[in-house]
Amino acid sequence: xxxxxxxxxxxxxxxxxxxxxxxxxxxxxxxxxxxxxxxxxxxxxxxxxxxxxxxxxxxxxxxxxxxxxxxxxxxxxxxxxxxxxxxxxxxxxxxxxxxxxxxxxxxxxxxxxxxxxxxxxxxxxxxxxxxxxxxxxxxxxxxxxxxxxxxxxxxxxxxxxxxxxxxxx
Numbered sequence: 803x804x805x806x807x808x809x810x811x812x813x814x815x816x817x818x819x820x821x822x823x824x825x826x827x828x829x830x831x832x833x834x835x836x837x838x839x840x841x842x843x844x845x846x847x848x849x850x851x852x853x854x855x856x857x858x859x860x861x862x863x864x865x866x867x868x869x870x871x872x873x874x875x876x877x878x879x880x881x882x883x884x885x886x887x888x889x890x891x892x893x894x895x896x897x898x899x900x901x902x903x904x905x906x907x908x909x910x911x912x913x914x915x916x917x918x919x920x921x922x923x924x925x926x927x928x929x930x931x932x933x934x935x936x937x938x939x940x941x942x943x944x945x946x947x948x949x950x951x952x953x954x955x956x957x958x959x960x961x962x963x964x965x966x967x968x969x970x971x
Contacts (some may be wrong), residue, residue: 807928810909815852816930817917818871820898821880823933825868826941827901828887836865840882845891849877849916852963854955856882868944869953873962877916884915891915902929905936 828834839861847858854876856862862870862882870879881891888894891914898912907929913920938945951968952961962968 804928807931808909808926810924810926812919812923813910813917813925813930815875815917816925817912817915817923818875818880819930819933819937820902820912821883821894821915822868822871822944822947823937823941824887824894824898824901825864825883826937826944829864829944830941834864834886836863836868838864840864840867840886842878842882843885846878846881846885849881850918852876853878866953866955868947869950870955872947873950873953873964874960875963877918880916881914902933905932907932 825834829836840863842856842858842860842862844858847856847860852875854870854874856876856878862879864883867879867883870876871883884891884894888897895912895914898915899910902910902912907925909924909926910929911922911924913923917923949967950962952959954960
């Protein structure tokens with residue numbers, strides 16, 4: 803059943819699913835490793851909430867950045883991944899749009915890695931369903947990151963902000 807599945811709308815933090823799809827593709831291609839160190843740029847550190855609180859010049863592993871995105875919807879971690887993969891967040895966003903087109907997401911255009919408001923950042927329910935299916939199909943080995951209820955970072959255990967994960971069987 804569908805109702806207005808192709809209606810274009812602002813994807814907000816669901817954008818991060820594409821950021822992670824691109825990250826998983828880079829891992830599979832050997833361009834990135836889970837234990838690689840990422841250095842946080844000033845631009846990434848200045849992202850608004852939700853964020854992990856990364857500071858300019860700080861280092862974070864790829865795996866911790868992935869967990870920060872999946873559990874905390876961390877904008878600063880999403881931008882840090884984007885800059886590593888695309889050089890700049892803007893270039894990464896164009897790569898995201900190109901990947902979306904290859905996947906058949908014809909109603910989508912990305913302007914940033916986090917889903918922060920931008921008039922040009924659009925998608926549809928159908929496109930996000932296509933992306934979700936592609937992520938599960940193409941990268942099943944990374945899918946458990948989406949069910950993490952917490953992760954350890956800098957000596958603290960940070961809970962997932964999606965509380966339904968703890969109550970849903």
